[in-house]
Amino acid sequence: MSKSFDELIAVMVRLRAPGGCPWDAEQTYRSLSQYLLEEAYETFDAIHEADATGNTEHLQEELGDLLLQVVFHATIGDERGDFTIEDVAKGITEKLILRHPHVFGNANFARAEDVLDNWDQLKADERKASGKSEKVLESILDEVPVHFPALLEGLKLTKKAAKVGFDWESCDQIFDKLREESNELQAAIANGDKENISEEIGDLLFVVQNLARHLDVEPESALKRTNRKFRSRFKYIEEELKRHGKSPGESSLAEMDLLWNRSKEAVLADGGE
Numbered sequence: 001m002s003k004s005f006d007e008l009i010a011v012m013v014r015l016r017a018p019g020g021c022p023w024d025a026e027q028t029y030r031s032l033s034q035y036l037l038e039e040a041y042e043t044f045d046a047i048h049e050a051d052a053t054g055n056t057e058h059l060q061e062e063l064g065d066l067l068l069q070v071v072f073h074a075t076i077g078d079e080r081g082d083f084t085i086e087d088v089a090k091g092i093t094e095k096l097i098l099r100h101p102h103v104f105g106n107a108n109f110a111r112a113e114d115v116l117d118n119w120d121q122l123k124a125d126e127r128k129a130s131g132k133s134e135k136v137l138e139s140i141l142d143e144v145p146v147h148f149p150a151l152l153e154g155l156k157l158t159k160k161a162a163k164v165g166f167d168w169e170s171c172d173q174i175f176d177k178l179r180e181e182s183n184e185l186q187a188a189i190a191n192g193d194k195e196n197i198s199e200e201i202g203d204l205l206f207v208v209q210n211l212a213r214h215l216d217v218e219p220e221s222a223l224k225r226t227n228r229k230f231r232s233r234f235k236y237i238e239e240e241l242k243r244h245g246k247s248p249g250e251s252s253l254a255e256m257d258l259l260w261n262r263s264k265e266a267v268l269a270d271g272g273e
Contacts, residue, residue, distance in 0.1 A: 012068075158213055168214065233264065237259040
């Protein structure tokens with residue numbers, strides 16, 4: 001381990017030790033789980049920020065926060081006698097070597113898809129060899145964690161189903177399904193059935209996610225990009241209104257629509273989206 005990494009571990013141990021930090025000392029795997037998720041999302045945002053701006057300073061900071069979560073959990077594991085940070089590092093190193101036989105062995109794969117297929121096969125073989133296969137899965141979909149964010153869960157579920165042939169053959173078929181689900185949503189709205197409306201919106205989102213998968217577009221990233229675009233354009237509206245002594249709440253929809261269109265023109269003029 002490097003000096004900086006060893007120091008990080010030592011700091012975490014000190015925080016958890018008697019006379020250290022009461023809050024850090026009382027944390028458990030479960031109590032930290034939400035923080036781990038939050039840090040992962042903040043890192044995700046920082047990646048997209050770095051991609052958009054070229055500035056990686058925020059990304060470096062967020063990766064540090066994410067690393068802290070790994071070290072925190074490993075420190076708890078060490079205290080309990082479950083595992084150490086060395087065990088964590090050794091485990092992932094061995095996994096990487098084993099699952100890359102085309103790099104560390106004699107296998108030869110020409111396409112990235114072949115690498116992924118072999119990865120899944122090796123993963124299944126490892127499970128059998130370790131005895132984990134004793135837990136019989138009732139469905140191939142049981143391999144997808146139910147606590148994944150909805151978009152990611154949907155993407156993983158449909159990828160699993162597609163691997164065994166349960167999938168649309170073309171994007172045209174998905175567009176047909178989109179029209180079908182849109183019509184069903186409109187009917188639910190007309191009937192005023194809140195529960196059915198919610199269900200139909202879910203069905204519509206699920207089909208859109210499938211379209212993204214077929215087009216090799218990561219839906220979470222695509223939606224994040226659109227969210228950033230909306231933030232930027234709405235901020236433009238706020239700033240322009242403020243220059244004239246107004247706020248969005250004091251303006252008409254027509255005024256804001258006009259500024260919205262101007263914001264798109266301004267971004268395009270700057271070479272943006």
